[in-house]
Amino acid sequence: MIRVRFAPSPTGYLHIGGARTFIFNWLHARRQGGQVVLRIDDTDVERNTQASLDSIFEGLEWLELGWDELYRQSDRLDLHRQAAWSIFEKGLAYRDFTPADAQPENQTGGWLFNPGMRELTREESDRRADAGEPFVLRFRVPRGAGEEVVVDDGVYGRVTKSTGDLEDFALLRSSGVPTYHMASCADDADLRITDILRGQEHLANTFKHMLIFEALGAQAPRMAHLPLLMAPDGTKLSKRIHGPVVSVTTYRDAGFLPHAFVNFLCLLGWSPKNDREKMSLGELTELFSLDGINRANAIINFTEEEPFDPKALWLNAEHIRSLDLDELTRRLQPYAEQAGFEGATEQKLRTITPLIQERIRLLGEVASVADFFFVAPQSYDVEELIPKKGDAAMAADALRKAKEALAAAPAFDHATLETVLRDASDALGVKAGQMFQPIRVAVCGRKNAPPLFETLEAVGREDVLARLDSALGALL
């Protein structure tokens, strides 16, 4: 049974890179009928915040993927400490009494351990500890000549590092709180995690982790590191520098469909190799494989003017178009309410959905695309009422003729309206387009809108006639 874990630390909001890591883990597990563990890595007491924790859950829940088990590392500190001391008992870790502020700076490279500490006898070490002297517990990295640690990575292949390049890293802080490395490995072993998929920034840490697993007498999980998501300027994503676009909830608020967003994120750093791009969650689950994961970092493309990657927008539009009317209506509802549309009942929305389905890329665009279905256009440029190759007189004629024809129309459905209005334009001796533009602007308040007849039908005879009147008024 495959067991994966996603282990965010609540020291910042959930960003899209984290979301992608979660998604890849989820897909990897689900593809093989495995389980997904969500583990909150909150051992850094100083930097944890409730807001971050909330943002993580908010973001993950929105993805509509779910998980099977939930843990918090802070509930499991005893387990980590126990694991650390078991390593100490095996002689594979030692106490380092060097005060934190006396730690060598280490920028010229090459710091491996503090002289004197590694060689302390057990008696001496115990004596100083008993006397209450603070210490950190460090892993005793093997120092034999030519020794190396090997990682067989599911993405990067065989990667090795000489132990001569690995410092004696800390397992326990002087406060007694386990470090990330210790807590993470102890938990992975205890939770029987079989596969670790995580960001490539951890590749270099993995050598330490292999050492810890070995010292713990635990079988190391299979490792697979993911290329990183970068900002267009090539630097890492940062809310401070790049703004809210790096936060998952921004995508939710703008009106991305969760699984369209999942689809998009999957395409950054992974490919099914057959040129497929638009995939449902089911298809992704079926197609996902470590083989398809790229090794180079991927840039997510956004600018100040266009905060979302154009491909994300396109994919979202694709997913919107393939939703059935009920589902899309249901998804649209909260955004219509958010826009403050009066009377945005499901029934009313349902008549509008098909008219905007292929015209929006984001659910939130319902606000700007469908406004006139709910309220008469407040103001528009009167010039826009004037058709191409026409003048104000033609516009007025068209509007008057339309009023007359629409008032007399035997029915107010789009088929009837089409006949009636086309006949009217013939009678007026103008082109259909010249007839329709004034009507469209009068009713919708702009030149670009959904098809006219369906739109008129949805708006209704009474409102249409009233809007034609006020347009005529504005024209004269």
Place this chain on the structure above:
RNA sequence: GGCGCUAUCGUCUAGCGGUUAGGACAGGGCCCUCUCAAGGCUCAAACCCGGGUUCGAUUCCCGGUAGCGCUACCA
């Protein structure tokens, strides 16, 4: 600085010794058309540099360069 990883159109990518270097998004043009979309067709756009290996390198090896990551009692 040391160590690790990476390098194909603007962006995401396919390619796993011989290809007109393929697809997608974005961009240009055309068609369709009541506007806008959607759709169809089409154009432009890439193998980081230098050495090897080979009959032949985008592909394999080495070096350079560049980018990213790690180098904490952060994760």
